[in-house]
Amino acid sequence: MTALDLHLTHLAHNLSVIRAKLKVDTRIIGVVKANAYGQGVVPIAKKLVDEGVTYLAVAYVSEGIELRAAGIRCRIMVFYPQPENFSALLHHCLEPALYSPSVWTQFSKIVQQNHIPDYPVHVKFNTGLNRIGFAPEDVNWLLEQQQNTSLEIVSIYSHLAASEESKPHSPTRLQWKQFEKIKAPLAAAYPKAWFHLLNTSGVFNYPEWQMDAVRVGIGLYGYANHPEWDCQLKSVAALRATIIQIHPLEKGDFVGYNHAWQAPKKGLVACLPIGHADGIGRQFGHGKGSVWIHGQQAPIVGNVCMDMLMVDVTHIDCQPGDPVIFFNADHSLIEWAQTANTIPYELLTGLSNRIPRQIHS
Numbered sequence: 001m002t003a004l005d006l007h008l009t010h011l012a013h014n015l016s017v018i019r020a021k022l023k024v025d026t027r028i029i030g031v032v033k034a035n036a037y038g039q040g041v042v043p044i045a046k047k048l049v050d051e052g053v054t055y056l057a058v059a060y061v062s063e064g065i066e067l068r069a070a071g072i073r074c075r076i077m078v079f080y081p082q083p084e085n086f087s088a089l090l091h092h093c094l095e096p097a098l099y100s101p102s103v104w105t106q107f108s109k110i111v112q113q114n115h116i117p118d119y120p121v122h123v124k125f126n127t128g129l130n131r132i133g134f135a136p137e138d139v140n141w142l143l144e145q146q147q148n149t150s151l152e153i154v155s156i157y158s159h160l161a162a163s164e165e166s167k168p169h170s171p172t173r174l175q176w177k178q179f180e181k182i183k184a185p186l187a188a189a190y191p192k193a194w195f196h197l198l199n200t201s202g203v204f205n206y207p208e209w210q211m212d213a214v215r216v217g218i219g220l221y222g223y224a225n226h227p228e229w230d231c232q233l234k235s236v237a238a239l240r241a242t243i244i245q246i247h248p249l250e251k252g253d254f255v256g257y258n259h260a261w262q263a264p265k266k267g268l269v270a271c272l273p274i275g276h277a278d279g280i281g282r283q284f285g286h287g288k289g290s291v292w293i294h295g296q297q298a299p300i301v302g303n304v305c306m307d308m309l310m311v312d313v314t315h316i317d318c319q320p321g322d323p324v325i326f327f328n329a330d331h332s333l334i335e336w337a338q339t340a341n342t343i344p345y346e347l348l349t350g351l352s353n354r355i356p357r358q359i360h361s
């Protein structure tokens, strides 16, 4: 059987490591977008709420609705809401990040039509990532809205492009300076608003810029984009499977689709019930990626299939039914990501819902 074990005690550990880097009154926004980075959003979100996280954040309105449907009542920020979803967002008491005068105006209209006073919103500024956000020049426009609006600005934020790069890093410093410039007049006009800039690697690299809140995602799940920081955290997710069949191979036998691997000598190949439909992509195989069986590494061979992959176990004494580890708190996902030229974010969020999640609290 294939399973993704979720260790909630590791989540609590990671949260406490992050908290230890912050002042006591810095708010933590727990980022649970993309199914809590592929882990399984409901148990993760519930645990974060139990652990006293101030806010949860998701990318899209549909993700917020999923949390509400699961009975999660805490405040939820939506990073990338779109006007066609604004009514649904209101209906589920989600709080949008507004990112342009046009989006602000559209949202404001819907709030007025619904006669809601002081609807909580968050304001996102672009300071150099050039992804989404108000332009720094829009500060005056925002100040003018103060008179006649039914929106209440809860927080104002920006996002760093390279918070993990080693210091000093001038483009990152420029982004911070730009944000400080934006902050001064807005903090005066909106004294209750809180300001935030940092994601996970930002917390590790620039705790001095924590301001009133931080938005942490990957760190909660045990990764922080730098070996020195990664080693302070524990992977929440652990991926395992069991061997379902073992075949003897003669020298020269081929394995898998398109004969992509040929046995260099007499040996054994084991089939595992997990494939690219589960999130172990076709970038693996061909010498990339190996699993752990009885403490030894077995390389993935040939092309990864949709539902299966094959590993070379010539050198390992093993049987069908034996356990296989892909990654866990001791066998890092980071090596997996590196061999496949990707990052933990992509590997984790790619783990499909076909893999059953087993919660360990």
Ligand SMILES: *Cc1c(COP(=O)(O)O)cnc(C)c1O
Residues within 6 Å of the ligand: 031, 033, 079, 159, 198, 199, 200, 201, 215, 216, 217, 218, 219
């Ligand atoms: C995803 C996201 C985060 C979390 O980033 P991590 O690197 O996972 O901590 C923070 N802020 C914004 C705007 C995001 O989209």
